[in-house]
Amino acid sequence: MQHDENPSEELFARLCTSKYFGGFVYQNPKFTQGSEAEAGDVVVWVRDWLVIFEVIWRSPTAGPKTKRFVKRIGEKRDQLLTDFNIYANSEMAISMTNEQGEATEYDHDQFNERTTRGVVLVDAPGIVDRLHYDTVRLTVEAPHPIAVMTRSDFETLLSEADTVADLGLYLGDRHRFLQEMLYEDPGPFLQLGDQFEQELVGHYKLFDNTFNMASWRESANKGFWYRYQVERSADIARRDRENKGSELLDGLISAIRTHNRPDSLTIQPAWELALFTRRERAALNATIQNKYDRLMATGREQQFAIMNFHTRCWDVFYLYQGVDREFFRAEAQRMADRKMWIECALNDFQLSVFCFAIRYSSLGLGDIDEVVMTVSDAHKWPTITCEQLEEAQQYFAGMTSKKPIVEFP
Numbered sequence: 248m249q250h251d252e253n254p255s256e257e258l259f260a261r262l263c264t265s266k267y268f269g270g271f272v273y274q275n276p277k278f279t280q281g282s283e284a285e286a287g288d289v290v291v292w293v294r295d296w297l298v299i300f301e302v303i304w305r306s307p308t309a310g311p312k313t314k315r316f317v318k319r320i321g322e323k324r325d326q327l328l329t330d331f332n333i334y335a336n337s338e339m340a341i342s343m344t345n346e347q348g349e350a351t352e353y354d355h356d357q358f359n360e361r362t363t364r365g366v367v368l369v370d371a372p373g374i375v376d377r378l379h380y381d382t383v384r385l386t387v388e389a390p391h392p393i394a395v396m397t398r399s400d401f402e403t404l405l406s407e408a409d410t411v412a413d414l415g416l417y418l419g420d421r422h423r424f425l426q427e428m429l430y431e432d433p434g435p436f437l438q439l440g441d442q443f444e445q446e447l448v449g450h451y452k453l454f455d456n457t458f459n460m461a462s463w464r465e466s467a468n469k470g471f472w473y474r475y476q477v478e479r480s481a482d483i484a485r486r487d488r489e490n491k492g493s494e495l496l497d498g499l500i501s502a503i504r505t506h507n508r509p510d511s512l513t514i515q516p517a518w519e520l521a522l523f524t525r526r527e528r529a530a531l532n533a534t535i536q537n538k539y540d541r542l543m544a545t546g547r548e549q550q551f552a553i554m555n556f557h558t559r560c561w562d563v564f565y566l567y568q569g570v571d572r573e574f575f576r577a578e579a580q581r582m583a584d585r586k587m588w589i590e591c592a593l594n595d596f597q598l599s600v601f602c603f604a605i606r607y608s609s610l611g612l613g614d615i616d617e618v619v620m621t622v623s624d625a626h627k628w629p630t631i632t633c634e635q636l637e638e639a640q641q642y643f644a645g646m647t648s649k650k651p652i653v654e655f656p
Contacts, residue, residue, distance in 0.1 A: 256274060256275070256288045256289060256302050256304075257274065257301065259288075259289055259302055259368060259370070259398065260272055260289050260346060267409075268291050268411060269346065269347070269500075269501060270345055270346075270347055270349070270500070270501065270504050271291055271292055271293050271345065271371045271411065271521060271522075272289065272290075272291055272345055272346050273287075273290045273291075273292060273344060273345050274288070274289050274290075274344075274346070275287075275288060275289075275344040276290055276341050276342065276343040276353065277335060277338070277341070277343075277415045278339050278340060278341045278342070280339070281468050286299075286300050286330050286333045286334065286341050286353075287299040287300060287301065287327075287330050287337075288300055288302040288368075288406075289302060289378060290343070290367075291411055291414075292343070293412075293518050293521045293522060294357055294413040294515075294518040294521075294522060294557075294558070295357045295358070295359035295362045296362050296364075296411045296415045296522070297357075297358065297359075297362065297363045297364070298364045298365070298366065298411065298414060298415060298466045299327060299330045299331070299334070299363075299364070299365045299366070300324050300365075300366045300367075300368050300417070301322060301323040301324075301327055301330070301365070301366075301367050302366070302368045302370060303319055303323050303367065303368070303369050303370065303371075304370045304371070305318075305369075305370070305371040311413070312392075314376070316376070316378075317376050317379065317382070318372070318379075318438075319380040320367055320369060320382060320395060320422060320439075321379065321381075321385070322381065323327065323367045324365075324367055324385065324393060324395070325337030325390070327365035327367065327389070327393055330365065330390060330598075331363060331365065331390065331391050333509060334353065334355070334358055334363070335355075335358055335360075336355070337355040337356075337601060338360075339355075340352060341353035342512045347504070349504075358610045360390075360391070362415055362419075362426040363391045364391060364392050364394075364414075364415055364418040364419065365389070365391060365392070365393040365394075366393070366395075366396065366418070367386075367393065367394070367395040367396075367400070368396065368397075368398060368401060369395065369396065369397045369398065369439065369440070370397070370398045371397065371440065376439065376440075377437045377438055377439070378395065378436075378438075378439050379437075380433055380437060380592075382395075383395070383425075383429060383433070383436055383437060384429065387422070387426050387429050389448075390429060390510060392418045392419050392421065392539050393422070394418055394421060394422070395439065396439075396444045396445070397439065397440050397585065399442070400442060400443070400444030400445060401444070401446060403442070403444060403445045404417065404444060404448055407448055407452055407625075408448075409525060410495065410523065410524055410525050410528070411520070411521060411522070412522055412523065412524045412557065413524050413525055416456070416524070417448075417451065417456075418479060419528060420451065420456070420457065420458060421447065424447075424458040424460075427458070427460065428463065430463075432464075435469055435470055442472075443469075445472045446469045446470065446471045446472050448472065449471035449472030449473070449474065449475035449476070450462070450463060450469075450471035450475070452475050452479070452654065453471055453475040453478065453479060454475055454654060455653060455654050456654050463645045476616075481653065482624075482655040484653060485655075486526075486654065489526075489529040489532075489533070490525055490526070490529050490532070491529070492532050492536070493528035493529040493532040494523060495532050495535065496520060496528040496532055497528075497530060498524065499520060499603060499605075499618060500517050500520045500521050500604075500617035501616060502527070502615075503517045503520070503603070503620050504517050515621045516601060516622065518558075519555060519560065519562060519601050520562075520603065522555065522558065523555075524559070524652070526652045526653070527652050530652055531553065531564075534551060534553075534564075535564060537568070538550075538551060538564070538566050539566060539607075539613070540566075542566050542568055542607070543568075543613075546568065548565065548568075548578070549565075549566040549626070550564065550565045550566070550582055550642060550643075551563070551564055552564070552586050552600075552643055555561040558598075559598055560599045560600065560601060561586055561587075561590060561596070561598075561599075561600045561601070562585050562600075562601050562602075562603065563582050563583055563600060563601065563602040563603070564602075564603050564604075564605070565578065565579055565582045565602055565603070565604040565605070565644075566604075566605050567604065567605070567606050567607070568606070568607040568608070569606070569608060569609050569635060570609050573616065573656075574603065575606045575617070575619075576604075576619055576621075578604075579602050579604035579619050579620075579621045580602070580621040580623070580650070582602045582604070582621075582642070583601065583602035583622060583623035584599045584600075584623045584628075585635075585638060585639040585642050585643060586600045586602075586623070586639070586643050587623040587624075587625060587628055587637045588628065588631045588636055588638070588639040589636065589639040589640060589643050589644075591625055591631050592629055592631040592635075592636045592639075594637045596625055597625045597626075598624075599620050599622055599623065599624050599625065600622065601620060601621070602620065602621045602622070602623075603618070603620055604618065604619045604620070604621065605618055606618075606619075629643045
């Protein structure tokens with residue numbers, strides 16, 4: 248795809264960056280096939296999660312005629328199908344630069360049919376027009392989930408799905424919902440620009456991140472956003488308070504990208520945290536806060552480990568207060584190794600252990616002086632000695648269960 252002047256693309260890229268996707272937003276990725284072309288207008292990429300946006304813009308002064316504009320929406324959908332094939336092609340080198348200026352190349356080993364999504368993002372004021380039935384049908388029948396929505400609808404969606412995993416999960420569930428409901432009652436899904444996406448989001452959240460087919464069929468006016476805001480108001484307020492605290496994890500993700508060696512590629516370690524949903528981050532933040540309170544009360548370093556169910560790796564969190572940077576960094580590596588020793592010895596673990604280490608100011612004010620990330624890989628530890636296992640068991644237990652994370656516990 249050759250690049251056309253589109254002032255919405257830069258605005259949209261900034262919107263994604265402001266919604267906790269920072270460091271993972273790429274505008275106009277490039278590949279060469281005869282000549283240089285683009286693989287999407289805006290791309291959000293975190294490990295195997297890949298969300299490709301094709302942005303279509305109409306000037307407010309363009310006038311009321313919309314038939315040609317609606318046709319272009321179908322063309323953008325077709326472009327997404329081409330984009331999918333480009334990212335799936337392991338021989339295609341795709342260069343990408345994020346909003347922070349960090350250049351990388353798309354890793355085709357991360358491409359996953361099940362976690363690839365596409366969005367035709369329509370930036371046009373007011374009600375655009377009714378979409379052609381075949382435009383929506385072909386979208387629903389695409390090999391990967393594709394959604395067509397206005398920018399205002401997308402902003403509503405981001406208020407409820409502000410991590411890459413939350414966004415990807417919603418788009419996948421939305422796609423499966425439309426696959427069943429479009430043929431039964433296509434009317435509601437053809438109107439673009441009347442905040443219909445808001446009703447879909449309201450329905451999805453009202454039923455705890457699922458689409459309830461029976462409830463949808465029984466509703467005449469599809470006024471689910473209002474119902475969600477009223478019936479779940481107390482739950483929403485409590486959830487939002489918990490989620491607000493989880494922004495600590497957003498800060499850790501950013502810190503990993505900036506506080507380590509300037510010559511180190513930090514995208515993959517940052518993925519490990521960026522894959523968590525918002526509610527997972529909230530639960531994780533509660534544990535970190537508990538450990539921080541214990542650190543402040545006792546002055547003793549704290550650590551804990553959780554299984555990352557997105558990657559199947561273990562994530563260790565190590566909290567330390569003091570000024571000894573050399574000890575702190577060495578101990579961060581040692582914590583990753585200790586967890587690796589116990590998992591290899593007791594559970595035949597074969598992947599990686601990441602340690603996210605936080606050094607707090609010695610002043611006791613809660614200020615973070617340093618964040619580092621270390622990693623221990625299973626293949627480097629073919630044999631675990633009795634001494635290593637005994638040391639590890641002083642800090643960690645073996646594999647533990649994890650309580651399910653729900654939207655409204």
